[in-house]
Amino acid sequence: MARSKYITHFCAYCHKETKMEAVGGKAVEANGTESLRVWFRCQRCKHSALIDRSVPASKSAVADLTRESATEYAATKVFTIGEAIYHSEWDDLGRVIAKNRTSGGVQAITVSFQKLGERKLVENLRADALSDAAQV
Ligand SMILES: [Zn+2]
DSSP: OOOOSSEEEEETTTEEEEEEEEEEEEEEETEEEEEEEEEEEEEOOOOOOEEEOOOOGGGOOOTTOOOGGGEEEOOOOOOTOHHHHHHHHHHHEEEEEEEETTTTTEEEEEETTTTTEEEEESSSSOGGGGTOOOOO
């Protein structure tokens, strides 16, 4: 399957969705799960981000999620791909489908929500950085 050289992705430096160009990467196969981590460079600010494009199909289903089995989202927590989360502010359940790390060390997760669809959220945020918007 051909992958586009360009993607639209949230840039932690621009604090907005920007056009990013693939500048390198590698496909890794471990435990039967395809992992594709690719460096993308923001066309606006030229910062690079290592983006994990792997989405385990068996872990992407969100229809059967329940609030009891989901972890409540907080920007200071750390999540894993496939983990079910509950966003109390949005009252929505979702599943982590990707994890991203920018060259600046900001960690983010891409979550597929039942009602809102795909949203990006920060994770592993230091408490003293909470003044920045929790939603990316
Ligand atoms: Zn940028």
